[in-house]
Structures are given as C-alpha cells and as structure tokens.
Amino acid sequence: MRQLMWLRSDLRTQDNTALHAAMGAGPTIALYLISPQQWLEHDDAPCKVDFWLRNLVELRQRLAELNVPLLIRRAPHWRDAPQVIAELCRQHAIDCVQVNEEYGLHESRRDREVAASLEPLGVRLRSHLDQLFFPPGSVLTKSGSYFQVYSQFRKICYQRLHTALPALVGLPAPQAPLGIASDEVPAAVDGFATPSDSLRQLWPAGEDAAQERLALFAEERLAYYQDSRDYPIVPGTSQQSTYLAAGVISPRQCLHAALRGNQGEFDSGNPGAVSWINELLWREFYKHILVGYPRVSRHRAFRPETEALPWRDAPQDLLAWQQGRTGIPIIDAAMRQLLATGWMHNRLRMVVAMFLTKNLMIDWREGERFFMRHLIDGDLAANNGGWQWSASTGTDAAPYFRIFNPISQSQKFDADGRFIRTWLPELVGLNKRDIHDPSAMGGLFGLADYPRPIVDLAHSRERVLQAFRSLPPLEPAHV
Template structure:
C-alpha cells in the first residue's frame, strides 16, 4: 500500500487544496499530513506575533478537519527551514512515504528549501508541487518576447483574457479515507513562538469563517465595491486578506464566488474591480519568481538605492505609534497597532507619508508592517511599499507625493474614521478634524494631540531633491 504525505505550509485549508486533493486521489493510498513550525525562521522573516497566533489556530482547526477524514496531521517543531528539511526527510523515511505533495511558495528562501528537500529525497520519494496560491502559474503569463510583465495593466489584461477562456474552479475537500484507521495524533502543542491573539469579532479563525465572509461580501457588498472601497469609515472591502495570507482561503474560491454573484466579473461591471485587486496579488507573486532579489528587499529600480534616507528614529517612532500630527496617518497606524490590519487606501497614505514626507527608507516601513500585520504577506507587502516609494516595477512616479491632509479630507471627509481611532480629536467639529491644530489655534484651545512633525510642502520639496540627486549618477535625464 502506497503512503502519501501532504506537507501543509501556508495553505491551511481542506477545501480547494490542490496538494491535498492530489494526495487523496488514490483511494487505496494511506494519507498522512505534516506541518512544520519554524519559530527562528519566522523571527528572521519578522513575522508578527499575531500571525503566529493566527497560523496556530488554523493548524488546530486543520488537525480536527483532517482527523474527521482519517488523515492524521503531525506537527514537527524545527528551528528553521534547514532543520525542518532534515526532520521532514527523517519523517518520510520513518513512515515509508512514497509520494510527497505540497503547494508551492514563491519566496526565495522557500524555493531554496524545496529544492534542497527534493535533492535529499531524490530516488526515495516522489515530490509533487502545485501552483495553489495563484490563479495562474508564475511564468505562464508573459509578454510577446517571453518575459515577465513589468507593468500591471497589460499583465492584468493578459490574465483576464486567459481566465475568460479557462476559469480555474475550486476542487472539493476530500472525503473520509474508508478502510484506513490510522492511529490518532494528539492536537498540536502550543507553538514555541511569540503569540498575540487577534480580535475574533474582526477576524474569526477557521476556513469556514473565511468562506462565510467571502459569500456575504460577494452577495451583499460586491456590487458597491467600486464606490466604497477607498473610504475606511465604510464597510466597503472584503477584509479577506488574513485568510488569504495563510491559505485558509484560495484565490479560486474568491473568483468563483465573485462570478456567482456577478457573472460578468471577468469582463466588466463592479465585480471586475474586485477581481482586478485579486490580480494585483497575483502580479506581485509572479514578480517574486521573475526577480528573486525582491525577496531580499532590493529595489526594482536600481538608481533608487542611491537615495540618501533620513535616519531620524524619533520621527520613525512617531509614525509607528500614530503621533505624527497628521490625523489620517495617525488613525491608520493606530488601527494597525490595535487590530493587526489596515485598510488598503490607508496603507498607501501611511507608506507615502513615511517615505516621501519623512524621507525614511521604505524598508523600515515594510519591516514594521510585516512585524505587525495579521495578514503579513511578503509579495503584497513588498509590492505595496515599493509602489509607494517609487522604487518598484509599475510604481507610482517618484514625483507623485500624497498630501496627507487632502487625502484625509477626500477619503474620510467628515472624519468618522479618524475620530474612531483618535479619541483626543472627538470634539473637533466636522472637516476641521483634518487640520485640528488650525482649529485649536482659532478657538484658543489646547489639544492633547501633537502638531505636525513636518510641514508637507517643505518635506515634498526635500524629497524631490533627494530623488533627483539619486538619479544623477546613472546619467538619466532629469
């Protein structure tokens, strides 16, 4: 009897899991599963304690779901990927594993780990990987010359054209393994990694909770998504990123539900706007494979490495804690610090402020986000920060600099979101909340809120000068 082993990584679900489905296809095979906890590696990658906790809850749920199908899930603790690889090889030999199934991860450390594992198991265990966390495999969407797209719009058009012809539908969860009664495996022990619980009212653990949230969003709010998505005071976005980040939900499930609610979602209408956001996620994953240096926090545009960044730690800490004196930035950062999540429009605003108002290296912001977010995802986080910093592929031009005051007035006009997270401004009326220092001066009152740490107009000029100076050594036109 063949023994099949499923190696779960950040694909913590039984529904629409390509590796799990493939492992269970042979009804006569014995199927086992494994998850490897690597606390030191997670620390090196600056994974947030919230995400440690979030993963642990989903591993526990996965253990129960697999046990109900007579598939034992073994949890192995290793210090890092190298140690985990050797422990997995030993596990395969101990249990006489014939075939190992797993879903690809696209970051450079993870790809190196998988290559090492395949080398160690060569001739002993057949390894089979799957492009499970994407709609279309990296390398399958290319330009006319066969290269990876550097600009999102033509990439997304090519993806949509392919998807209209061949929509990848989800695969069903496996049934029980009839005739197989494996020895029960004890539930996973608490992870030996820093842990911080997530508010269950905001994000309930489990793939069932993810599927329910997806269904409600597509049925009730998808039609309004284009007009509501940029306003953080509204419940206008899906909020599915925490589950997507750890694979408790797949992009195929998202696309399928969108098409059920909006059958024209691949060609037009409000559904297309949300599907396009899924394709941004796709774009950033494809880029990691085409340009692995992105995983090493290198800028895509070489000359931006010449920028002389500020090393002002006081300003960095003010940004991190939400005390910059710019209400929309501070409200965004306090939402992040309190919940482990931030609205996407606010991610752009707060990132732009750090880089282009404070002239602080985008990598400091990228690191802070990944160390705080429950939905931390290297591809999306790096892509978003490099877009805001004008250092990445298809990034905002370096001279595009958000004005944090006008951004706040545009996307939170009456300050509803700002007052939710900055209670010290609760008594500042209406739109005055976007420049509370000016209102306080006019009223002759003192606010328990700091004045702006920089003057935007002067900061903008200094940033433009720094970027222009960085371009000069390359000989590029000014």
C-alpha cells in the first residue's frame, strides 16, 4: 500500500500526524507543490516563500534519513493540483494520499477537488488533525454553533485539555529505501524576490532551529512572558509564529514545552506559561472562526453591519503608513521593523492596525493585505482575526470606542525610546520624553528629515467614533 505524503504547511518530520500515518501504512513518498500563481493571489510574502524553500532544503535531508524521497512538482494554481497529484499517483502506484488538514476556504476546495480526482483511480485522500488541538466543529456552544467570544471558547478548551491532552506523535522509523531520488529544491520562485541575507539570518530554517528557539524560550523566558511580552525592545516573545505558520514546529510541541515549564498546568501556576498557552488558544480560536464563518475568508467583515463604515480613500496616507513616515514615531518604527525583518512585535501589530483603521480610518483590508505581503509568519486566520479585532469589525473585537493612542502606547511600552531609536536613526538624538512625539517640540529643533504627523489624533478619534455611532442597526436576518 504505497503512500503519498502531500506536504503543505507542515514542513517537519517530528510530531507530523500525516507523515506518521503514511509511514505506518506503507512505503511513503513525500510531495511538495510549487504554486506561485496561487501564492500571489493569497498575497504570500516573498520572505515567507523563501522561508518555505529554505525549510524544504532542511526537510529534504530529514526525510532522507527516513529513506523518504521528496518530490517537487509545479502546480501554478491550486486548480492544477488534482491533475498533478493524480498523475503522480498513477506513475508511482500510490494507494493513499495522506495530508494534514488546512482550513481556509480555498484550501478546503482544493482538497475536495483533489479527492474527487483521485476517486476514479481508487486512491483515497486521508486527512488528519495536525495544526490544531481540536477539530473545528467539536468546540461549540450549547446551541451547536461556533463560539464568537474567545473567553467562552477558551473555557471549553480548558475542560477538554483536562481530560484529553493532545499527545505528541513519534518520529517514524526509517523505511526500506525505495530507489527513488529526491528532487532538488529550487533556490527561488519567479515572482518572489529573494530577501536580504540579514532577514534570512533572523529566521534560520529547519526543525533543529525551531526546537532550539523553543527550548531557549521555555527555559529562560517563559516564566517572565506575561511581564515582558508587551515591550518590543525586550526579547520577551517566543518568536515561534514563523515556524508555526510553516509547520516547522507544531502547536502540540509548543503546548508540551509550556506544560513542562509549568508542572503540567495550563490554566494555573506560572502566569507566564498560562499567558503563552492562552496565545496558542487564540491561534486555535481564529482557525475555528475561519471554518465556522467562511465569510472572513472572502474579505468580508465578521460583523456585517460594519460593512457600512465610510472608510476613507486616502492613498497618500496609506502610503505614508506603509513606508513608516506618518510622523508618529512608534508607528513608523514598527512599520520599518516589518519591512526590514518580515516580522513585527505583537503589541505593535495592534497599535499600527488601530492607527490605520481608527485614526486614518482606512479599510482594515488594506492593512490585512499589506501585512500578508510582508510577514514571514503570515497566516490567514491569525492575520484576519487580528486586523478585524483592531478595526472592531470582527469576532470578540475591541469595542469601537477602545482606541489605542499610539503616543501613550509608545510612552508605556517603549518608555526610554530604545525601540524607536533602533528603527528611526533620524530621532536618535532626542531624549526619552521628546522622542515619542517630536511634533510637540515645535518646529525649531532641526527635525527637517522627519515628517510632522499626517493626522490629528484627537480629531481623528472623534471622527471614527461618530462613524461607528452612525452605523445602521443590524438587520434581523443577520442576527
């Protein structure tokens, strides 16, 4: 019973459910599809595509140690996948294609179409739960619907974890050699520029790198995570989101690492461990939302009434935000961090998102798209969930009247201005008071190379509050 392990966002050999199942069922060949047209349509960042390719190089070696050949095929668009996979199954006499489930609208359609194309060949597509703790549809309200409030969702997850902690899947034993050569992994894909060496060095590829980073965090930083996670200059976060998005590490591995550091507890004990597990469950929540409310995959607001918000068409303001030249130092420093590293600190993601949607009153979809085009850890569910939370259009979103003041956020979480100075060298000479709001100094202090704010924070706050207050009530059909 020859198996085909179709790799997607699960680029690892350890704790890989589908790989373990495939190798347990018979001789296994691994496959990865290069799909540049689909990636462009999904706004995948060049640095993210490069990260996938670099991890495939590492994974190819890990699979070789298991005598599993890795085949690379081109399916420019996901609609090409059924034909490519069917041909491969005929060529190698495959009996079953094993996959780990993915949850976007297009991903689900792709898998259905592949399964349909394999059925006439007598080949089964078998899918596995891997990137979540609980299957979507298994954590529901008493009325049988998907949760819309995170705290209620988390409560049920806690109850389940007490009785059914997801177990790690062991590394399969090497199989007998198949006499099939692995393909070379391309160094680049047309349409996706290779990022700088400095960016690549920030995100080393491979399971070993991910595990080393997780171990360092669990041993040295997890206990202090709750206190340090909001300060962008402090290395207080796990920086596992990049590895989770590509599946180089699994949520189960992260959960078990946290539990080891907290005597097996996930909802009590060390506040840092509890807080980090909470973030893993937020990630879970947004993927369940993706399945339960597919409109969020269609660029629609979770709260239908907010589609009536009069977003501004302000291309110059949008460009200033994208380029990190809004005149608000913490915003500009965060955006420049994103452009240079492919990553942004989570606290700053909320701050810049609220600034774009609330102060500039620009459609959250513009920010969601820009982030996906630049984030090395871009993930549809988490990115959409975060942007709709900030814009007050999403599930369990920030109340529309809760608007971060970016200057206050800067003073609180970058009090000495160290993060700002790292990314805005033109402000390096300012003291820790003036660096948060240079415009308050007046125009006589030689800051000609730094712009004045493109928006008045107080006025813009009132503007967006009035827009939300003026929304028509939700029609009964949508309640």
